[in-house]
Amino acid sequence: MLHGHQTWEFQNKPYILSSAAVGGPFEGEGPLANDFDILHGDTWLGQDSFEKAEKKLFEQACEKAIEKAGLKKEDIQFFLAGDLLNQIISSSFTARTLAAPYLGLFGACSTSMEGLALASLIVNSHSAEYVLCGAVSHNSSVEKQFRYPTEYGGQKPPTAQWTATAAGVAVLGKTGTGPRVTAATIGRVVDMGLSDPFNMGAAMAPAAVDTIEAHFRDLGRTFDDYDLVATGDLAKVGHPIAKDLMKKHGIKVPDHFVDCGMMIYGEDQPVIAGASGAGCSAAVTYGHILNRLRRGELKRVLIVATGALLSPLSFQQKESIPCIAHGVVIENI
Amino acid sequence: MSDKKKKKLTPTQQEYQAFAKAREPARPVWKNCIRAFWVGGFICLIGQGISEFYTTFFDFNERTAGNPTVATLIFISVLLTGFGVYDHLAQFAGAGSAVPVTGFANSIASAAIEHRSEGYVLGVGGNMFKLAGSVIVFGVFAAFVVALVKTIVIMLGGA
Numbered sequence: 244m245l246h247g248h249q250t251w252e253f254q255n256k257p258y259i260l261s262s263a264a265v266g267g268p269f270e271g272e273g274p275l276a277n278d279f280d281i282l283h284g285d286t287w288l289g290q291d292s293f294e295k296a297e298k299k300l301f302e303q304a305c306e307k308a309i310e311k312a313g314l315k316k317e318d319i320q321f322f323l324a325g326d327l328l329n330q331i332i333s334s335s336f337t338a339r340t341l342a343a344p345y346l347g348l349f350g351a352c353s354t355s356m357e358g359l360a361l362a363s364l365i366v367n368s369h370s371a372e373y374v375l376c377g378a379v380s381h382n383s384s385v386e387k388q389f390r391y392p393t394e395y396g397g398q399k400p401p402t403a404q405w406t407a408t409a410a411g412v413a414v415l416g417k418t419g420t421g422p423r424v425t426a427a428t429i430g431r432v433v434d435m436g437l438s439d440p441f442n443m444g445a446a447m448a449p450a451a452v453d454t455i456e457a458h459f460r461d462l463g464r465t466f467d468d469y470d471l472v473a474t475g476d477l478a479k480v481g482h483p484i485a486k487d488l489m490k491k492h493g494i495k496v497p498d499h500f501v502d503c504g505m506m507i508y509g510e511d512q513p514v515i516a517g518a519s520g521a522g523c524s525a526a527v528t529y530g531h532i533l534n535r536l537r538r539g540e541l542k543r544v545l546i547v548a549t550g551a552l553l554s555p556l557s558f559q560q561k562e563s564i565p566c567i568a569h570g571v572v573i574e575n576i
Numbered sequence: 577m578s579d580k581k582k583k584k585l586t587p588t589q590q591e592y593q594a595f596a597k598a599r600e601p602a603r604p605v606w607k608n609c610i611r612a613f614w615v616g617g618f619i620c621l622i623g624q625g626i627s628e629f630y631t632t633f634f635d636f637n638e639r640t641a642g643n644p645t646v647a648t649l650i651f652i653s654v655l656l657t658g659f660g661v662y663d664h665l666a667q668f669a670g671a672g673s674a675v676p677v678t679g680f681a682n683s684i685a686s687a688a689i690e691h692r693s694e695g696y697v698l699g700v701g702g703n704m705f706k707l708a709g710s711v712i713v714f715g716v717f718a719a720f721v722v723a724l725v726k727t728i729v730i731m732l733g734g735a
Binding site: 291292293294387391392393394395396397398399400401402434435436437442445448449480483484487488491513516 | 584585586588589590592593595596599600601602603604608657658660662663665666667669670671673674679682683685686687689690691693706707
């Protein structure tokens, strides 16, 4: 049901029956290592290309999530997924393996919450019993496409972010147990004219603020209504900017406003400003944050995944970076 | 940012960019310069050492030792690229490891390694000069212009 301008309220409150997160070696050294279901010691995952490794990462996360829900592959009625590679091949190839009806999504790093919002909408409208949604990214394949070869010696500025090697997947169902999805706010594309692909945090911060403020306005809520509000991948540069922007707009920003891009890696890991990538917010949400919800440490959270909708071509042609953010409310009821 | 570009931005965009700029960590230009100076100098020192080695132990003189010295440096750089060390060195050194011949070798080797998965012809062959290609194009063009100027000066009876 539409609430306000751009927020859906899900009266049937779909359940997140299970979720899974799979990561690479670098993620395994981070503080959230225990929240991953599978961690790989090798970034190749035994494959002969990084693109295949990314697909493998996603397939494993899907298998694990389906297994944890006590379901079979055949029970999944729809699969909603996205990634960062050209023509979202990792998602489509995973859908080929799953052989489930599939909708491919692209929202850059906001894909995780775009998928969760749409999956919830499908389940809420009785259009399916079980829906699988998720997102993936692989450091080497994404850097290869968007930036330079991984072994190229180019110095990155202090605003650059590190693409996470991770996949996060959730199974949604009409009935069952687990945290429930109660609302989602779909973001607008916001472009503040920034064009530096090594500073995506600053480019995406206004989109995150726009969506959070729209969410609060549509539902008449504030930060106090949530135990945790997490943005997806603004990192050390973008997150303080988002905070200051909201303060400037007269919103009191509490300590439980955090960022997935600053959670997945430790201070001692050389990721410069923090993490990014479609898999980062997916793995942090479907691993760490959902685990905390299940343990009862959190009651209601808002996840706002942000995406920079640029292409390697568009920034070479000096286009600015359009950005988007989607917010989803997950709660224990 | 150029004025032309700035004019296209709306006042809100301009305001935000100033707002964001004030909150971004600045590029440590001085620190980078000092590091580049020392690492770049150190690479040259190694080069000098190799050159001395060839003139002392082999039948090379100061002029002819240049080629084997460059080849050795390229070999070391490609090896370090393959072992995944060079990019870490570069994050520390910046221009210090990018400007010497080792940086040029790294840009070719890294692209070749990266695209190995697409095969030898379309992958390695087609992408090897992805980064180095523009250096070669503009290097050759600049050499052509310089040679042209020199030829004209000589033709006019300059020297």
